[in-house]
Amino acid sequence: MSSISYAYRKRSIRVSMLAVLLALTACAEISLISDYDAATDQQVTKLHRDVETFFTVLERNPTKPACTRASNDAFYAQATTDINLLIARNEIRTKNDITKKQLVVMKDSLELLEGLHEVADSEDRCLGLDSNEMQALRGAFSTSFGAILKLELAKKRGEAEGSGN
Numbered sequence: 001m002s003s004i005s006y007a008y009r010k011r012s013i014r015v016s017m018l019a020v021l022l023a024l025t026a027c028a029e030i031s032l033i034s035d036y037d038a039a040t041d042q043q044v045t046k047l048h049r050d051v052e053t054f055f056t057v058l059e060r061n062p063t064k065p066a067c068t069r070a071s072n073d074a075f076y077a078q079a080t081t082d083i084n085l086l087i088a089r090n091e092i093r094t095k096n097d098i099t100k101k102q103l104v105v106m107k108d109s110l111e112l113l114e115g116l117h118e119v120a121d122s123e124d125r126c127l128g129l130d131s132n133e134m135q136a137l138r139g140a141f142s143t144s145f146g147a148i149l150k151l152e153l154a155k156k157r158g159e160a161e162g163s164g165n
Contacts, residue, residue: 034096036156048145067126069117083107102148
């Protein structure tokens, strides 16, 4: 009879330990994605404003030399610096893969924009002079910035938990 009670107590202890463990894990908050980062939100918003200003300036002054790549070197230098700093900031944050990927895509888009500007110069025309070209460029950047900010704001509200990041 002592062997039955010993086995019963051992099993009871295991069940109790399992119950305690389950209770503790139920209380623990599991995060699948990084927390909201106000600095990223603000810096992405600033970069979005700078890109939008760049497009507006090109639209309002579609003549040479104002529309040339060389005349817009300060914009490209600042935008490249800003996106590189954003990428560096977000690379060190854990569980932040989606945001990092979005920022790398934005960097690639800025590099492509600069390349398109150089092509326009080589064709002796202003970038975005064609309204369809400007609308497509502006729309692509707006969509990318919107996706980055939407995710960051979802993190702020706590809605991004199930993103699987």
